[in-house]
Each structure stands twice: as C-alpha cells, then as structure tokens.
Amino acid sequence: MEADELLVLVAGGDxxxxxxxxxxxxxxxxxxVRRVLRDPAQSEEVAQEVLLELWRSAAKFDPRRGxxxxxxxxxxxxxxxxxxxxARAAGEREQREAxxxxxxxxxxxxxxxxxxxxxxWVRRCLDRLTALQRQSVTLAYYDGYTYREVAERLSLPxxxxxxxxxxxxxxxxxxxxxxx
Amino acid sequence: xxxxxxxLGRGDLHSLAAxxxxxxxxxxxxxxxxxxxxxxDSCAAEVRALxxxxxxxxxxxxxxxxxxMRDRVLAAVRTxxxxxxxxxxxxxxxxxxxxxxxxxxxxxxxxVSRPRPLLVPFATATAAAALVVASLFxxxxxxxxxxxxxxxxxxxxxxxxxxxxDARATAGEDAEGRTIGVVASASKGRxxxxxxxxxxxxxxxxxxxxxxxxxxxxxxxxxxxxxTPLIASGLDKSATSxxxxxxxxxxxxxxxxxPVVQLALKSVGFGE
Numbered sequence: 486m487e488a489d490e491l492l493v494l495v496a497g498g499d500x501x502x503x504x505x506x507x508x509x510x511x512x513x514x515x516x517x518v519r520r521v522l523r524d525p526a527q528s529e530e531v532a533q534e535v536l537l538e539l540w541r542s543a544a545k546f547d548p549r550r551g552x553x554x555x556x557x558x559x560x561x562x563x564x565x566x567x568x569x570x571x572a573r574a575a576g577e578r579e580q581r582e583a584x585x586x587x588x589x590x591x592x593x594x595x596x597x598x599x600x601x602x603x604x605x606w607v608r609r610c611l612d613r614l615t616a617l618q619r620q621s622v623t624l625a626y627y628d629g630y631t632y633r634e635v636a637e638r639l640s641l642p643x644x645x646x647x648x649x650x651x652x653x654x655x656x657x658x659x660x661x662x663x664x665x
Numbered sequence: 666x667x668x669x670x671x672x673l674g675r676g677d678l679h680s681l682a683a684x685x686x687x688x689x690x691x692x693x694x695x696x697x698x699x700x701x702x703x704x705x706d707s708c709a710a711e712v713r714a715l716x717x718x719x720x721x722x723x724x725x726x727x728x729x730x731x732x733x734m735r736d737r738v739l740a741a742v743r744t745x746x747x748x749x750x751x752x753x754x755x756x757x758x759x760x761x762x763x764x765x766x767x768x769x770x771x772x773x774x775x776x777v778s779r780p781r782p783l784l785v786p787f788a789t790a791t792a793a794a795a796l797v798v799a800s801l802f803x804x805x806x807x808x809x810x811x812x813x814x815x816x817x818x819x820x821x822x823x824x825x826x827x828x829x830x831d832a833r834a835t836a837g838e839d840a841e842g843r844t845i846g847v848v849a850s851a852s853k854g855r856x857x858x859x860x861x862x863x864x865x866x867x868x869x870x871x872x873x874x875x876x877x878x879x880x881x882x883x884x885x886x887x888x889x890x891x892x893t894p895l896i897a898s899g900l901d902k903s904a905t906s907x908x909x910x911x912x913x914x915x916x917x918x919x920x921x922x923x924p925v926v927q928l929a930l931k932s933v934g935f936g937e
C-alpha cells in the first residue's frame with residue numbers, strides 16, 4: 486500500500502497500518518533528521534517524536550496539499566531544524582562545525598548508502614547547480630541555517646540568497662524530472 | 666524581487682516562498698508568511714511545488730534507523746491517543762516528548778476505539794524475560810545471610826509472578842543502550858522490574874519507580890537498589906506505563922524530575 490492510503494487508515498486508529506507506514510517512512514525520517522542533527526542519539530529522539538506525531542496527527546493530513554511522504558518529511562525537517570537551531574544557540578556544535586567546514590554538506594553521510602539511486606540522482610543534480618545555488622539550498626536544508634545566516638556565511642545580499650534558493654530548487658526539479 | 670513579482674505587486678513576502686519551503690525562515694517571519702499564504706493562492710501553489718522539491722533532498726538522505734526505535738515507537742503508539750482533525754487541544758500543542766521522557770503527567774487515556782491487542786513477538790518477550798532472570802543470578806556474590814534470605818524471598822515472589830498464566834514480559838532500550846525489563850501479571854497485579862546500564866547514582870540519589878495511570882497522579886512503586894529487581898505490587902488494570910525518575914535518597918511522594926525511562930504496559934496486559 487502507498488503511504489497516502491496507509492495514512493488514512495492510521496487516522497482511523499489502525500495500528501497495523503501504522504506499522505506498515507513506519508516501514509515506509511522511518512528510514513527517510515531518521516536519515517533526514519540525522520543529516521541535519523548529525524548526533525545519532527538526538528536524531529533518534531527527534532525521529533521518534535516525529536513518528537509519534539505522525540500517529541497522533543494523522544487525521545490532519547490533507548491530500549490536497551501534497552503527498553503523505555512530503556507531509557511527513559516536511560514535519561521531520563521542521564523538527565530537526567528547530568532542534569539544531571536551539572542546539573546551535575546553545576553553542577554545542579561550534580567545534581564540530583569547524584571540523585566539517587571544509588567539506589561540502591552532501592559528503593557527510595556518504596557511508597549511509599540506503600537511498601542508493603535516488604541519492605545518486607539528487608547528488609548529480611546538486612552538482613549541476615551553480616555553486617551559489619547549491620550552497621544556498623544545502624546550507625539551509627541540510628545544515629538548518631536561516632536564509633539570513635546563509636546570506637551572512639556566503640557574504641551575499643538577502644535578496645540574492647532568496648533567488649538562489651528558488652532557482653536552485655527549480656533547477657533541481659527540472660533535473661530530477663518532476664515530482665517523485 | 667523578480668520583474669514579474671514587481672509587476673504583479675507580490676512584494677517581498679512572496680519572495681520568501683523558497684526559504685519557507687527550505688525551513689529557512691526565523692519563527693516571526695515564518696508566522697508572517699503563513700498568514701500571507703492563507704490569502705495568496707499563487708504563493709500556496711508555489712510553496713507546494715517548492716516543498717515537493719525540498720522533499721527530494723530529504724528522500725535522498727534516507728538511512729536505516731536503529732532497530733530499537735521501532736519497538737519504542739510502536740509501544741508508544743499503543744498508549745498514545747490520536748487527535749481529531751481540525752481541533753487542536755492544549756495537549757496537542759504541547760511539545761511532544763519521546764516515550765522514554767514522558768512528562769510526569771500520566772499518558773492520556775486512549776480516545777480511539779480500543780486498539781487490537783498486539784502480541785509481543787516471541788523473541789522480544791523471551792529476551793525481556795531473560796533480562797529479568799539474568800539479574801537474579803547477577804546479585805549472588807558477596808551477600809550476607811540476611812541478604813541471601815531476602816533474595817530467596819524475592820526469588821520465590823518472582824517465581825510466583827512468572828508462574829501466573831498471564832505473565833508476560835516486555836523491555837525497552839533507550840538511545841544510550843540502557844534497558845528496563847518488566848515481567849508482569851495483570852491478574853496478580855504484580856510486576857518485576859529491572860534496570861540495566863543506569864550506573865551508580867551520586868550519593869544521596871536513588872532511582873524511584875512510578876506507576877502511571879490516566880488522569881491520576883503517579884504512584885510510587887518503590888526504590889531501586891542497584892541491579893536488584895524491584896517487585897511492584899498493587900498494579901491495577903488501568904496502569905498504562907511505568908516510569909523511573911532520579912529522586913533524593915528515601916524517595917519522593919511525587920516525581921520531582923523527568924523520567925529517565927518510561928515503559929508502556931499495554932503489551933503485558935494492562936491499560937484496559
């Protein structure tokens with residue numbers, strides 16, 4: 486069954502459907518959260534919160550506003566970013582950040598090969614963006630920086646960063662051949 | 666702002682669609698943009714498209730989650746009520762804690778039709794029982810006669826629980842690999858609980874076990890003495906979970922700290 490159908494069953498309290506949905510989304514949810522947070526223990530905690538929220542809030546899913554997967558992953562990303570920002574505000578990550586500063590963001594999880602082809606495609610398409618488009622998108626999405634922070638890090642005007650983000654995502658869409 | 670935006674008068678807010686899709690807005694801006702979205706159909710369409718693009722980035726980051734996470738999430742689901750669509754309760758807006766750090770408020774009663782009972786997978790139940798039993802033998806050394814007598818008494822109580830026809834086992838592991846194991850009999854209202862990996866607390870602190878039930882205060886089930894299994898009695902069927910907190914020596918009348926671990930009891934026949 487597809488995630489969209491399962492989510493409808495889950496909204497009705499079907500625990501078996503939730504188990505199946507867990508099988509579909511737990512990898513992407515955990516992987517995404519970990520990509521943003523890096524720390525495995527924190528990532529697991531946040532991923533758990535998200536999956537539990539998926540159970541609790543399943544009835545709020547509105548298929549007219551996008552796919553179930555998109556809904557879940559948007560939720561997971563939002564939670565991961567909230568967490569990384571509060572951790573960053575607390576200064577926990579500065580040292581680790583410094584160590585990683587010289588590597589492009591999408592090399593960080595090279596050892597996690599689960600996503601295989603899709604990852605390869607996304608990576609190839611990211612490579613085809615301009616450097617500024619790529620950095621604007623990945624600093625925000627994979628590293629959880631706000632567009633103001635991205636502008637600061639790249640020494641670009643705010644307007645330019647917003648445009649690069651939009652162009653970067655649009656180019657990505659073209660390269661990946663539309664919506665999954 | 667692009668020329669098109671200028672001509673259409675969409676202004677600065679509209680240019681936030683991409684940062685919004687990437688979750689790259691600060692909270693105040695996010696809020697402002699979301700308000701704007703409600704009255705701007707073209708923005709909503711653009712955000713939807715850009716969000717789907719962003720999700721491709723998410724999908725490509727997939728990684729296998731730790732196996733124990735599945736058990737924890739599924740156990741939590743058994744004791745977690747669902748929200749009805751469109752009506753956010755105060756609880757729904759509260760920050761969501763993972764199952765092992767549930768607040769000191771008991772988990773709320775399940776609103777949906779009673780979930781089908783799920784069988785504990787044989788391997789899990791066996792592993793959980795083994796965890797409890799192993800700890801019986803782990804405490805043999807260096808004991809006085811009095812302690813051995815106490816242990817003997819405990820062992821027979823444990824045997825009593827294990828012999829109950831409805832005795833069932835469950836265990837939970839947290840992110841640090843610390844475990845809580847439970848063998849419980851709903852008909853006897855008893856449970857044997859062991860903690861592993863929680864280490865020595867600084868002097869003057871103890872691990873206290875709590876019974877969590879819907880709509881009532883947590884009830885103390887006793888204090889842990891190192892690795893020694895704790896025998897909890899008087900568990901009623903409405904018990905939804907067990908929680909462990911760190912308390913001052915001698916224990917507290919009510920939990921004073923966040924639980925270090927919490928375990929749902931649904932799979933061992935409680936929570937009715």
